[in-house]
Amino acid sequence: MSLKSHLLILLFVLGSLFPMLLNAQPQAISGKVLDAETGGSLAFVNIVINDSRQGGYTDIDGKFSFSSYEPVEFLKLSYVGYESLNYEISEDTERLKIYMKRIPYELREVIILPGINPAHRIIKNVVAHRELNDPEKLKSFSYTSYEKVIFTLDLDSLRMLDTLDLDTGSLEVRRFFDRQDIFIAESVTERKFLYPERNQENVIASRVSGMKDPMFVFLVSQIQSTSFYRELITIARNEYVNPISRGSTSKYTFIIEDTAYTARHDTVFIISFQPKPNTNFDGLKGILSINTHNWAIQNVIAEPTRDEGAFFIRIQQMYELVNEKQWFPVQLNTDIWIKAIGASVNDKKYSFVGVGKSYITDIELNPELVKRQFSNIEIDVDPNAHDRNEKYWKKYRVDSLSDRDLKTYAFMDSVGREANFDRLARIFETVMTGRIPVKFIDFDIDKFLRYNQYEGLYLGLGIHTNDRLSKRFKIGGFWGYGFKDITSKYGGDISATLHPYSELELKAGYFYDVSESGGVSFFGEQKSFLRAEGFRNFLIRRMNMTERTFVSLQFRALQHFNWNVSLNSDYKKAYPDYYYGQTESGTSLLMNEFHFTELSLGFRFAFREKFLRTKRIKLSLGTKYPVLSFQYTRGFNTILKGEFEYNRFDLKITESFYTKYLGKTSIEVRAGYIDGDLPYCNLYNGNGSYRVFTIYAPNSFATMRMNEFLSNRYVALYLSHNFGELLVRTRFFSPEVVLATNIAFGALNNSAQHHNVDFNTMEKGYYESGILLHGLLDLQFYKLGAGVFYRYGPYGFDTPADNFAYKVSIVFPIEGLE
Numbered sequence: 001m002s003l004k005s006h007l008l009i010l011l012f013v014l015g016s017l018f019p020m021l022l023n024a025q026p027q028a029i030s031g032k033v034l035d036a037e038t039g040g041s042l043a044f045v046n047i048v049i050n051d052s053r054q055g056g057y058t059d060i061d062g063k064f065s066f067s068s069y070e071p072v073e074f075l076k077l078s079y080v081g082y083e084s085l086n087y088e089i090s091e092d093t094e095r096l097k098i099y100m101k102r103i104p105y106e107l108r109e110v111i112i113l114p115g116i117n118p119a120h121r122i123i124k125n126v127v128a129h130r131e132l133n134d135p136e137k138l139k140s141f142s143y144t145s146y147e148k149v150i151f152t153l154d155l156d157s158l159r160m161l162d163t164l165d166l167d168t169g170s171l172e173v174r175r176f177f178d179r180q181d182i183f184i185a186e187s188v189t190e191r192k193f194l195y196p197e198r199n200q201e202n203v204i205a206s207r208v209s210g211m212k213d214p215m216f217v218f219l220v221s222q223i224q225s226t227s228f229y230r231e232l233i234t235i236a237r238n239e240y241v242n243p244i245s246r247g248s249t250s251k252y253t254f255i256i257e258d259t260a261y262t263a264r265h266d267t268v269f270i271i272s273f274q275p276k277p278n279t280n281f282d283g284l285k286g287i288l289s290i291n292t293h294n295w296a297i298q299n300v301i302a303e304p305t306r307d308e309g310a311f312f313i314r315i316q317q318m319y320e321l322v323n324e325k326q327w328f329p330v331q332l333n334t335d336i337w338i339k340a341i342g343a344s345v346n347d348k349k350y351s352f353v354g355v356g357k358s359y360i361t362d363i364e365l366n367p368e369l370v371k372r373q374f375s376n377i378e379i380d381v382d383p384n385a386h387d388r389n390e391k392y393w394k395k396y397r398v399d400s401l402s403d404r405d406l407k408t409y410a411f412m413d414s415v416g417r418e419a420n421f422d423r424l425a426r427i428f429e430t431v432m433t434g435r436i437p438v439k440f441i442d443f444d445i446d447k448f449l450r451y452n453q454y455e456g457l458y459l460g461l462g463i464h465t466n467d468r469l470s471k472r473f474k475i476g477g478f479w480g481y482g483f484k485d486i487t488s489k490y491g492g493d494i495s496a497t498l499h500p501y502s503e504l505e506l507k508a509g510y511f512y513d514v515s516e517s518g519g520v521s522f523f524g525e526q527k528s529f530l531r532a533e534g535f536r537n538f539l540i541r542r543m544n545m546t547e548r549t550f551v552s553l554q555f556r557a558l559q560h561f562n563w564n565v566s567l568n569s570d571y572k573k574a575y576p577d578y579y580y581g582q583t584e585s586g587t588s589l590l591m592n593e594f595h596f597t598e599l600s601l602g603f604r605f606a607f608r609e610k611f612l613r614t615k616r617i618k619l620s621l622g623t624k625y626p627v628l629s630f631q632y633t634r635g636f637n638t639i640l641k642g643e644f645e646y647n648r649f650d651l652k653i654t655e656s657f658y659t660k661y662l663g664k665t666s667i668e669v670r671a672g673y674i675d676g677d678l679p680y681c682n683l684y685n686g687n688g689s690y691r692v693f694t695i696y697a698p699n700s701f702a703t704m705r706m707n708e709f710l711s712n713r714y715v716a717l718y719l720s721h722n723f724g725e726l727l728v729r730t731r732f733f734s735p736e737v738v739l740a741t742n743i744a745f746g747a748l749n750n751s752a753q754h755h756n757v758d759f760n761t762m763e764k765g766y767y768e769s770g771i772l773l774h775g776l777l778d779l780q781f782y783k784l785g786a787g788v789f790y791r792y793g794p795y796g797f798d799t800p801a802d803n804f805a806y807k808v809s810i811v812f813p814i815e816g817l818e
Contacts, residue, residue, distance in 0.1 A: 026067035029089070031096025033062045033077065042100060043316050043333065044289060044299040046260045046270065048076040053261040057268075057289070057299065060318050060331040060357065080257050080272055080287055119254035119271050125295040126244045126288075133296040133327045134229035140369045141328075142192045144362040146396045150408075151183035154337065154353040180407040182352075184209045187385075188396045192367075197608055198374040205392060206385040209409050210416025223334050223356070228300050228317055232658060233284065235313050239658040240282050240304060243273040244297070251279055251661075257287070266293045275305055280729050281661050286314075296327040306725075306734075312337040322363050332358040359398045376559070378610035378621060433617055440469035447478045453541030453706075455514060456484025467616060472497050482514070487545065489513040503562075504555040510548065517542040517575055518685025518710065520672060522629040522652055523554070523564040523602050532810060536689045536697035542707050544681045547571040562604040569640045570596040572681050579755040580679035590755065594679050597642030602631035626655040635676065646676025663723040668699045671715040677750040680757060684711040684746065686766075696772065696787060696807035701742050703768045703791035703805045710759040711746030718742050722774070735785060736774035743767055764794035774811050785809035 033045045041062025048055040049068050055075075058064045072093060077085040082100040131137050153173075188205035223236050231246070232239045243252045258270040269292075274285035286302035296319065303314040316333035334356040341352060394400075401409075415421075435442040447462025460480020465473075477492030491511025498504045519540075552566035574580070574592035582589050609623040629652040637645040649672065656666040672684050688704030689697045696702065699718045720740040727737045746762035770789030777784040787807040797803050 026069050027072055027093060028065070028067050029072050029075075029093040029096070030065040031063070031094070031098060033058050033064065033079075033098045033100060036099040036101045042079060042082070044287070044301065044318070045077055045079045045082075045100070046258055046268075048260070050074060051076075053265075054263070055260070056262065057260070060316055060333045078258050080270065117249075117254065119256045119269075120249045122256070122269050122271065122290055122295070123244060123249055123254055126290055126297065127246060127248070129295040130229045130244070133294055134227055135326065135328050136193065136195070136227045136229070138193075138195065138326065139366050140192075140194045142190070142362075142364045142367050142369070143360050144396070145189050145191065145358050145360045146398060147187045147189065147356065147358045149183075149185045149354060149356040150181050150405075151352055151354045152181040153177055153350045180404055180411055182408070183354075183412060184405055184408045186393070186397075188393075192369055192373065194369045194371065194374060198371065199378055199610070200374050201379045203379065203381040203385050205388040205396065206381065207388070207393070207409075208386075209412035210419075210421040212386055223313060223315075223336070226317075226329050226332065226360075228297055228302075231660060233302070235302075235304065235315060236311060238282070238304070239664075240284050241660055243284060243288065243302075245660070251276060251281060252283065253277075260289075262291065264293065266291050268292070268298055280726055282724060282726070291327075293321065294327065298327075306729075312339065323365060326365055328360075328363055328365075330360050330363075332356075332360070376609060376611055377613050377618075379612040381612075381614045383615055433619070435464075435466075437466055437468075437616070440465055442466045442476075444476075444478065447480060451538055452543070453539060454485060454543040455482030455487075458482045458489075460489065471500075478511075485514075499555070502555050502557065504553070506551075506553055508551040510550075512545070512547045514543040515546040515572070515681075516540050516685070517544055517681045518683050518707070520650060520670070520684065520687075522604070522631060522650065523552075523566075524562060524604050524629075532696065532698050532812075533700070534697075535695040535810070536687075536700045539689055539691060539694065539697075539706055542575050542685070544575060545573045560605055560607050560609065562606075564600070564602045566598075566600045568596070568598045568600070569642070570594075570598070571641075572596070574679070574681065575757075577756045578680060581753040581755060582677075591679070594681065595641040595643045596682065597636045597640040598633050599636070600631055600633045602629070604629045624657070626653055628653050635678075644676060644678055644682075646674055646678060648675075649673045661726070663721060663726055665721045666698075666719075668718040669716070670699075670718075672711075672713065674712040677753060678712070680710065680754055683748070684714050685709065686711070686714075686744070686746070686762070687716065690805050692804075693806045694808070696809040701744065701766065701768060702770060702789035702807060703803060704766065708760060709744075709746060709762050709766070710751075710754070711748050711762060712750070714744060714746035714762065716742070716744040735776050738772040738774060738787070739769075740772065740789070741767075741769045760795070762795070766795050767791065767793035770805075770807070772807065772809050774809050781812070783809075783811045785811070 029049075033042045033047075034040065035042060041058075041060075043058060043060045043062060045058040045062070045064075046055070047057065047064055047066070049066065050070070050073055052070070054066070054068060056064065056066055072089045074089055075087045075098070077087060077098065077100060079100060081102060083103055085098070085100055087096075087098050126133075135141060185208040186206070187203055189201050189203050191199070191201045193199050225234055228242070229244070231242055233242045234240075241251065242248065243254075252273050253276050255272045256269055257272050260268040260270065262268060269290045271288045271290060272286070273288060275281065275283040283305045284302045285305050286300065288297060289299035290296070291298040297317070298319055300317045301314070302316075304312070314335040316331075316335075317329050318331040319327045320330045322328045334354075336354040336356070338352040338354070412421075434445045436445065437443075442464045444462030444464065447460050449460075450458045452458075458480050460478055462476065462478035462480075464476030473494070473496050475492075475494045477490070479488065479490045481488050489512060491509060491513060493507055493509025493511075495505055495507035498506055548568055548570045550566055550568045552564060554562070554564045556562050572594045574594070579590040579592050580594070582591060605628040606623050607625040609627075610621040612619045612621055629650075631648075631650040633648040633650075635644050635646040635648070636642045651669075651671045653669045654667070656664060658664045670687075674683065685707050686704055686709030687700050688706050688708055689700035690703055690705045690708075698720070701716075718740075719742070720738055723737045723739075725734045725736060728735055744762055744766045746766075748761045751761070768789050768791040770787055772785055772787030774785040775783040776786060785808070787809055789805045789807065791797070791803045791805075
């Protein structure tokens with residue numbers, strides 16, 4: 001038969017089929033896959049149409065939508081931890097509700113026979129393609145995200161009981177939570193990213209049930225990263241080794257659980273992962289769906305291997321191919337179980353559970369962005385974000401609010417107005433900022449109460465006006481009384497913000513208060529009562545009554561620098577019985593009162609430090625780079641009664657970093673130099689924090705007696721490494737093991753001028769080391785531990801027992817937010 005004949009036959013066949021193809025309509029099929037027991041949606045369920053390779057996955061909400069040109073007779077569903085299901089299709093093919101039954105499932109240990117685990121080849125391909133698939137390796141991107149957060153009680157076990165078996169109280173609780181939740185919040189955020197680390201998120205809309213603008217809602221988006229390609233995955237500020245990081249196949253067990261296919265005819269491997277038996281590291285467990293197109297993550301479900309602490313978090317991420325070239329996250333889920341608080345129903349406690357969902361749209365790859373479009377404000381809340389109307393919200397919501405959502409808003413808004421939830425929500429801001437806002441007044445927490453060995457118990461009151469009175473001007477003051485030194489303290493200040501964008505603030509004030517003899521402070525230092533460094537203040541016994549008049553100018557310039565220029569005039573009274581010897585015109589004088597006039601220039605450099613800004617506050621989200629603080633002080637003689645002329649230089653560098661499989665290292669270096677002769681009160685005291693048994697204060701010398709050393713120049717190193725639970729991890733005992741070493745050198749020029757005081761100098765070097773076990777007792781919102789330090793070297797004591805110091809450690813989970 002000739003070629004011409006073949007072509008004629010082919011055209012005849014196509015001609016006869018064309019009308020059939022023209023009239024064929026794809027059959028639409030859609031629905032939702034749910035847990036048969038809890039009714040919760042199941043994300044990333046593998047669905048195959050009939051016995052074909054056609055089908056797909058449910059999204060993060062458990063929804064699916066397909067179309068097929070062949071009749072759909074049944075759907076084959078498979079999901080790790082659930083019974084496989086063949087779901088027969090009747091006449092109805094849309095809005096299906098399919099329930100899958102959970103089966104007892106643990107990621108099993110698998111014995112790999114000689115040869116290569118087939119899952120390892122896939123994981124290694126994913127690792128090799130990380131640079132290509134990681135959206136944060138793009139030159140730039142932008143998108144809009146809609147986020148919804150819901151909190152309710154985890155009543156799964158209660159819902160499984162027959163209503164006939166429930167008493168009246170349990171039945172009422174169940175009915176209440178079957179109708180609504182206890183909290184709902186929504187937000188819309190516009191994000192821009194410029195490689196490598198410039199990021200800006202502008203919250204343009206926000207709505208919270210029962211409240212107006214609580215800051216903590218905006219921190220929910222910080223719980224998980226939008227990229228699962230980093231070496232370390234951060235979940236709620238904790239670092240975990242990524243299962244698709246370098247060398248992960250030696251630490252994780254990977255099992256191919258299932259295989260699926262996409263409409264593009266790509267293969268998708270469903271792979272479970274968990275740390276290998278007899279390994280001990282901060283790892284994750286869960287499910288990866290790997291698409292062979294560029295060997296990219298299509299879906300991921302992950303959670304910490306160990307369920308510990310006050311919170312437990314599970315994350316889910318769903319990626320899609322954008323513009324047929326770049327995988328990009330389009331849905332993010334965060335499930336949070338708050339075990340520390342909950343509600344009791346008939347003596348049984350039910351935990352609060354939160355579900356956060358983010359839907360990413362309007363994705364633009366490599367838009368033209370420039371550096372000047374970014375600032376240090378990473379999360380900025382639009383002042384009008386809380387006033388958006390329903391028409392505005394409809395533009396961004398993925399689905400309309402359900403009846404359950406509407407009932408939650410209605411109920412909590414009414415309760416919130418009655419109970420003034422906004423005031424309760426500001427407790428969180430109080431912890432972060434150290435202020436309690438009441439109308440146009442802020443009460444300063446650090447002025448309420450303090451304790452040290454010099455003053456004993458101090459009680460007082462400090463207030464400042466806030467933005468509700470004026471955004472430009474602030475005025476405030478304090479008064480307090482020490483019950484051991486039997487002395488009142490007081491002061492006041494006034495400030496004016498001259499240029500809000502550069503944070504230019506002019507401030508002037510006066511105070512009569514105590515200051516530590518030989519102490520060092522840097523402008524802008526955090527004073528939160530949750531910071532463990534502050535525990536050293538309880539031990540201070542040598543202080544000077546100080547009367548100061550000052551004027552200062554603070555501002556931000558050169559992007560990562562905060563600057564401070566100040567002029568101080570101080571009058572200080574010596575510690576009882578102390579005298580400073582000075583020769584004047586050939587006459588020796590003993591002084592116990594001193595006047596200082598100082599001009600200071602200081603800066604704090606925090607490279608790429610990021611902040612969250614709302615209408616009321618600005619909160620640091622920290623930086624992963626070292627933070628450097630420096631101060632230069634010039635002392636003047638004869639100006640404003642000043643009696644001493646000198647130059648003083650103070651330096652502090654802090655850094656912390658996480659090393660995979662080893663834990664977190666923290667380093668602080670301090671140094672100081674004074675070129676003139678000064679009395680004790682303005683020198684350096686060594687920074688000891690010794691008692692035989694006391695609270696541990698980081699970045700101080702645990703075995704050094706208070707005021708044991710005196711220097712006019714020094715350098716100190718505080719080094720600690722927290723192994724976490726990597727060294728000791730059992731079912732009942734898993735403390736965080738911390739090793740610490742502190743070293744200091746110092747010298748003093750004018751030793752003979754100090755009278756009626758005992759001290760030593762540190763020319764030979766001071767050394768101490770210790771071990772701490774954090775978290776021996778977990779009290780949910782803080783952990784108690786114990787430790788011991790030992791001093792050695794040139795300044796070690798002859799009696800070994802005198803070299804030991806025993807410590808109790810207190811760790812607050814929220815300490816990391818500074």
